[in-house]
Structures are given as structure tokens and as C-alpha cells.
Amino acid sequence: MNDTDRYYELLQQLEAARSQGRYPQALALSLEALQCLPALVRWCIKEVGRWDIPAVPPIAYACQYLAALQRRDEIERVRALIASIPQLSDWLEEIDGAFEGADLMSRVEQHLRQHPGSLQKNMGRELGVDGRDVSNLLLYARQIGVIRREAEGKTYRLYFQESPLATANLHGIHPVSGAQQSSTGSRPSGCAIAFLVVLANGLQGILGK
Numbered sequence: 001m002n003d004t005d006r007y008y009e010l011l012q013q014l015e016a017a018r019s020q021g022r023y024p025q026a027l028a029l030s031l032e033a034l035q036c037l038p039a040l041v042r043w044c045i046k047e048v049g050r051w052d053i054p055a056v057p058p059i060a061y062a063c064q065y066l067a068a069l070q071r072r073d074e075i076e077r078v079r080a081l082i083a084s085i086p087q088l089s090d091w092l093e094e095i096d097g098a099f100e101g102a103d104l105m106s107r108v109e110q111h112l113r114q115h116p117g118s119l120q121k122n123m124g125r126e127l128g129v130d131g132r133d134v135s136n137l138l139l140y141a142r143q144i145g146v147i148r149r150e151a152e153g154k155t156y157r158l159y160f161q162e163s164p165l166a167t168a169n170l171h172g173i174h175p176v177s178g179a180q181q182s183s184t185g186s187r188p189s190g191c192a193i194a195f196l197v198v199l200a201n202g203l204q205g206i207l208g209k
Helices: 003-019 023-034 037-048 057-068 072-083 086-114 120-127 131-144 190-207
Strands: 147-152 155-160
Touching: 003 023, 003 037, 003 057, 023 057, 023 072, 023 131, 037 086, 057 072, 057 086, 057 131, 072 086, 086 120, 086 131, 086 155, 120 131, 120 155, 131 147
Parallel strands: none
Antiparallel strands: 147 155
8 A cells, every 4th residue: 555545544534443432543644644655645646746645634633643642752853854855844833833832731740730720711821821832732731641630510621640651652753855855655545635634624624724
């Protein structure tokens, strides 16, 4: 199977994992899918004349989960890969935002270690940041297993908990020579490309790209 078809297959598995609450697997699938991007970009340029897929869910999901895990090492690897593909340069801002998210998560961890059971509705004020930024980060932190919450009226009490993913040897991302690198990959099936376009457009609003 060539990398373009593999990317399509991984996207399907990624969305299935998320819909079924298998978030650690979703992270692993995101990281694997990123390695297929150079071939996908090359194929798109060859067949369409330009890169025209508006959203790349594996980048967005990987950034969110890695920020929640404070995995700055893996975020840096993702950045190096994407920086090697000029057509994806617009995504560098999103990746840089993941470093900011990791910094915010570090503050969340420190706060919850000192004040376990803090109310989610008060976290933004207590940290001196926009509450919406904290809420979005906490969503992914809870999914990936570093935040536990207990219902308290209309809000939640939050507790930080260790996750093996915070120190595990995750599936690494390594830079490649980008979309100009030669490839023998063939054209993905028509249904694969249709799925990519529909999924990308459908997730664009959700992921903020």
C-alpha cells in the first residue's frame, strides 16, 4: 500500500478511534498519518496542480494531545516534519500554538497538584488566562488521561493524574525532504480522495483551521 492510500486508511481509523473514545490510539494514528503527508502532497500537486486539501486533522489532533501531555519533544518533531513541506507552512502557527498549550498545561498541572479538586469554571480566572483556552486544553487532557473530573453541580472538580504517555517512547516523527522528494507512490483510489476532501472540509470548522 502506498503512502497516499495509507493516509486515507489511517484517517478512517483515527476518526473511528476518537468516536469510540480510544484517544491514546487516536494520538498514535495521528503521528503515523503525519509521516504519509509528504507523499500525499506530492500526489496532490501532480494530479491537481496544487495542494488543495484545506484541513489536515492528524496535525490538529496531534498538536492538541501532545500539548495536553506536555510532550514538547514530540511537538518539535512534528514541527520539523511540517516545516520540511512548504505547502503545509500555514500549519506551523498551529504547531507553535501547541508549545503554548504545553506551557499552559504545565501551569494547570502545578495548580491542580497544589489545589486538587479545583472547579473547572474557575480555572481561567485562577490561572489568569482566557477560560476558553483552558476549557479546550482540559478537553484533550481528559481524553488523553492526564485530567480526571468529578461532577459538581453544573461544573466539575478537576484532578491531575499521571499518564504513561507523558514519558512513553511515542511513535516518533522525523523530518523528510518534503513534497519535492521523489516517490514511486501511485494514485489513491477515487473513494479515498473523496473521503479526504469531505473529511477535511467537515473538520475545518471543528478544528479551527
